[in-house]
Amino acid sequence: MRPMCYSAQIRAEYKQFVRAFGAVLNIRAFAKLYFERQSDPTIKIPKAVDAFFMDPQTDGEREIKALIDAFNAEQATKFEQEIFKQRKRLADAERKLQVKVTKAATESARIAPAKIEWNLGKLADLKRVELKPRDSRFFPGWYAPVMIWEDGQRVIKPMRYLCRPAGKPAFYDTKYPGIYNSRRDNLEGFWKGQFGVTHGILVINAFFENVDRDGEKVVLQFRPRPEQDMLVACLWSHWTAPGQPDLLSFAAITDEPPPEIEAAGHNRCPIPISPEHIDAWLKPDASNLAAQYAILDDRPRPYYEHQLLAA
Numbered sequence: 001m002r003p004m005c006y007s008a009q010i011r012a013e014y015k016q017f018v019r020a021f022g023a024v025l026n027i028r029a030f031a032k033l034y035f036e037r038q039s040d041p042t043i044k045i046p047k048a049v050d051a052f053f054m055d056p057q058t059d060g061e062r063e064i065k066a067l068i069d070a071f072n073a074e075q076a077t078k079f080e081q082e083i084f085k086q087r088k089r090l091a092d093a094e095r096k097l098q099v100k101v102t103k104a105a106t107e108s109a110r111i112a113p114a115k116i117e118w119n120l121g122k123l124a125d126l127k128r129v130e131l132k133p134r135d136s137r138f139f140p141g142w143y144a145p146v147m148i149w150e151d152g153q154r155v156i157k158p159m160r161y162l163c164r165p166a167g168k169p170a171f172y173d174t175k176y177p178g179i180y181n182s183r184r185d186n187l188e189g190f191w192k193g194q195f196g197v198t199h200g201i202l203v204i205n206a207f208f209e210n211v212d213r214d215g216e217k218v219v220l221q222f223r224p225r226p227e228q229d230m231l232v233a234c235l236w237s238h239w240t241a242p243g244q245p246d247l248l249s250f251a252a253i254t255d256e257p258p259p260e261i262e263a264a265g266h267n268r269c270p271i272p273i274s275p276e277h278i279d280a281w282l283k284p285d286a287s288n289l290a291a292q293y294a295i296l297d298d299r300p301r302p303y304y305e306h307q308l309l310a311a
Contacts (some may be wrong), residue, residue: 017203020229021278023147023154025052027060029248033143033158034067036245041075044142047125047135049158052145054129072126079123086112086119137208140180146200146234146250149282159200159236163251165193166237170244182235182251184271184296188289191251194235196286200250201278202232204270208309211265219309220264224302230272233281233296253296264306272300 017023030053037043056062093108138144138161146159162180164172172179179190187195206223207230224230236250257269273281277295284292 017145017156021147021154021203023156025145026150026155026157027058027064029157031060031064031067034064034071037071038067041071044139045158046138046142046144048131049143049145051131051135076123076126079119079126083116083119083123086115090116140177144202144250146202146236146248147278147282148198148200148236149279154278154282157248160247160249161251163194163235163237163249164239164247165191166239167193168239170241180251181254181268181270183268184253184255187235187253191235194237196284196289196292198236198238199281199284199292200234200236201273201282202234202250202252204230204232207270209266213265220266220306221309222261222264222304222306224272224300225305226302228300228302230270230300231275231278232270233273255296258301258304260306261304269304271296272302274298274300 018025033043033045037045050068053061053064053068056065089108090112093105093112096102096105097109140162141160143158143160145156147154147156149155150157162173162177163182164170164179182191182194205227206221209220209222210217211220212218233253234250235253236248239247239249253271254268255271257266261269273295277298280291281295
């Protein structure tokens with residue numbers, strides 16, 4: 001089966017997000033994530049989420065910005081060191097090739113420019129202030145802001161887009177690599193511990209799919225028309241284990257695709273819910289799963305326009 005919704009584009013404007021949905025940002029949860037990233041650079045957070053904190057107004061937001069700045073400075077140093085290393089490698093190879101053509105020198109002369117260019121691009125992205133659309137994209141294993149219900153209100157917390165159900169071993173991440181999505185027809189199977197219990201909403205305005213076209217894998221971007229926010233129904237879990245950091249993670253619920261997505265070559269689609277169902281979805285009644293299915297069925301039906309992107 002082809003992976004569904006292998007990446008998406010989050011709603012990037014935090015202040016507009018808050019005004020539109022009346023949700024409160026859980027500063028403690030974001031601060032914890034950014035603190036953990038200091039010692040674990042494999043934690044991936046979209047640049048658009050960093051931008052939430054670039055104009056801090058509270059002590060908590062200032063603390064997060066300081067963590068982001070420190071991490072970015074460390075990453076910049078690594079990119080600069082690699083650029084210096086590869087430039088030296090290229091210069092050494094060119095000098096050797098002037099004397100004698102060798103396989104090693106030829107390979108270095110071929111590889112070094114590409115690595116220099118890649119690191120220069122990463123460095124430029126790191127220092128760039130103005131956001132670009134790609135800064136809002138996230139992929140399986142990355143973190144994204146998810147809206148949940150907590151302490152009597154809508155709350156936004158960062159969660160990993162690869163749901164590890166509570167009580168399951170950590171190796172589920174690799175044993176079931178597709179658990180960033182939950183199929184609607186399996187909600188009472190694999191996802192029975194989350195469905196009707198812990199629901200969330202991911203606000204996106206586009207999603208991306210890998211599609212086979214004439215034997216070649218390409219990437220399609222799907223956007224709803226008319227343009228609108230998609231309030232994607234999600235399941236989430238709070239995973240804990242002795243000696244391990246707590247993990248908040250989520251999966252987007254998917255269903256059979258509308259005709260235009262199927263015609264484009266893909267077989268799944270995330271399920272957006274109607275704005276009037278937000279609180280009912282975020283506060284599920286585990287004894288009335290029929291009501292939750294009804295929310296999933298009473299969904300907006302936009303036309304999904306697609307665009308071919310680079311693979």
